[in-house]
Amino acid sequence: MSINKIKSVGRQPLNVVVYEHIKTAIIEGDIEPGTRLTETKVSEQMNVSTTPVREAFRRLASEGLVKIIPWRGAIVQEFTDTEITEVYQCRESLEMLAVELATEQIDAEGIRKLYALVEQSNETTDFTKYVDINSEIHNTLLHYANNRTLNNLLSQLNDVIYHNRNLSSYSDVRRAEIHEEHLQIVSSIEKRDKTAASEAMRIHVNNGFEYIKARLTKNEQPKIQKPDSV
Template sequence: MNGLRGVSLGRQAAPLREQVLEVLRNAILDFDLKPGQRLVERELIESLGVSRTTVREVLRELTAEGLVTVIPQKGAVVYAPTPSEAADLYAVRASLEGLAVQRFIERASARHLDRLRDALAEFEKVCATSDDMRELLRAKDGIYDALLAGADSPTVQRILAGVQARVQLLRATSMSQPGRPRKAVEEMRALVEAIADGDVTEALRLSRTHLDNASSTVATVLDDEDGATGEA
């Protein structure tokens, strides 16, 4: 299958199923497997050298995560968000992450703030030195992990976990655009500064601005893709 050439499994410590899951998840987030692309069982079996049972289990897991959609008469395809779905996901993120920011300011210790600053520094470093999407996403996740740890809100964390995979796909779409990583660093730096100052109003404004900018970037990409599809 195009996008999975050269994949080698079986030499890692993780169970085979987990290896296949990671390979396909990364291929989707790296856009080696494109949004809307069919995931044909036979091709996956041949490309990965695994059983039909393993492929089906992994596709079920990716469907549960939201990265794969099963369409009647077509089968499994890589999730392709519509502009309205993306806008709704960003609206959910804005509400939940705004609450996380507020709770962090209310509840976080000095140690939590140090962890948040360290995560920001790592994100800045990665954005300056790498264009590997998985590395960029891991570094950005580090900021959100630190934010949620300090917010100490299992409810917010649990709800965000439910949309995490689709959020990651949108995040990858946004961060893949020229100039967006640098801009994201500037936005996150300002946000962390406002949090450190204990300025709830400014921190909420900056959190919303960051997500609005990311949402606009993704909307432009999706609109362009819809236009190209329509022209075809």
């Protein structure tokens, strides 16, 4: 009798477990923005060595969730209403330009890649992988926009953008909305409809902005602009 179909028990490395626990605590609000985290105190609390904690801090910093201060540890990121508003004002214009340029230059392979990424983001149950996939969707558009200055400008907004993608990844409702918004963007690109693609991106960015405002202030979920059906 074969045992090949018996699934193995997943065992995550300690550094991944530590990272996931800290990340979840930050996103769910158990650790408030502005809180100072030190390797020593966190390792004592979690009953682990400082090494996996240090690795977790680095990963969280790359995702915009903490800011590492030399010799002081990590500070849980907090952004003012003004900072978030200004970032999204810039992001809206830059992302709309990116999708317009990409629509003009993308090839069939690029469109297939975008559809595949959208499907992968809809299927994954891993929060970190979800953020990575959604970042890759926008990075693919930037690649086909083929504008180095535009890429550099958007990279300056990454702390807020990555931070907010992580917050959104924990909401089933927002994830479903993002899936539909991405489908609308890619469908418009496939049709070479630059105007529709730009408008779909505007709605996507603004819906993200409204969600983050509500999420950070713990208000009721805002009304979402619904794109036309694909």
